[in-house]
Amino acid sequence: MNEIIFLASIIECYTENDVLIIGVGDDEFDPENYIVVSRFDDGDVDDSIGIQTHLSEIEVSNAIMKVCLRKNKVIFFIKKNKIQKVQASKIEIDFTDDSQIDIYLLEKYIHDIFIHSSTVVDIDLS
Template sequence: MVSGKIIAEKATNMISTIKFSANFVSCYTEHNVPVIGIGDDPEEPKHYIIISQFIDKNESFDDSIGLQGHFFESEISNAIKKIQINKSHLIIDIKEGKGQKIGIDKIHIDLYIANEEFEQLYQYIIDIFDKSTTIIELKK
């Protein structure tokens, strides 16, 4: 079952988490820009994220990485603090100042994808975030 919801978790501060299930991953490179798309439908997703890296020699690697999603209107750069991934989950922690801008601190995606899609996703995450300050916890 594929569904999406916003969950409010309580700690010392209120943390907003976007949580959804994804059965579709698309990783490709277009005009030297690596792109990762994750969503609940390949044609018309209701819940999705897109991560891309457009390298401009005048900006940092972190600034070259953009994040888009169904939960906010435009791309935001230098927003990803940490990524945790295994075969069944992708969890993205958003940097504090960026989280306030888009209204969330965490994205939790339950992955229902084939092994080949997971391997490609794993490699694209390594390629995109290799030189960034983003913390990556990749567990096969």
């Protein structure tokens, strides 16, 4: 299955109607590549976390096995049984040092979305 790799020009982290959301795209208004990761606590923690990409038509819950955040990238690894629905096995999003991305806000939202879930979170901003 294919991997999604793109350079982000925008990362938005916000809460709307008690839903935590991370939106990432390669263009603010008309992205060709994007992902949306969200958490709405309703039942099982893992089932309340979803991901949607520009390749998938719907949000897929309980699909993220691991997330790695580094100084210049974030990588999402998809669970084997969800690869077909997400249409990717790995999603790597790069961003440059001079981008307007608030890495510490992204770190906070990754923590808040994946806390108490089975998803492995690996953060190293050094």
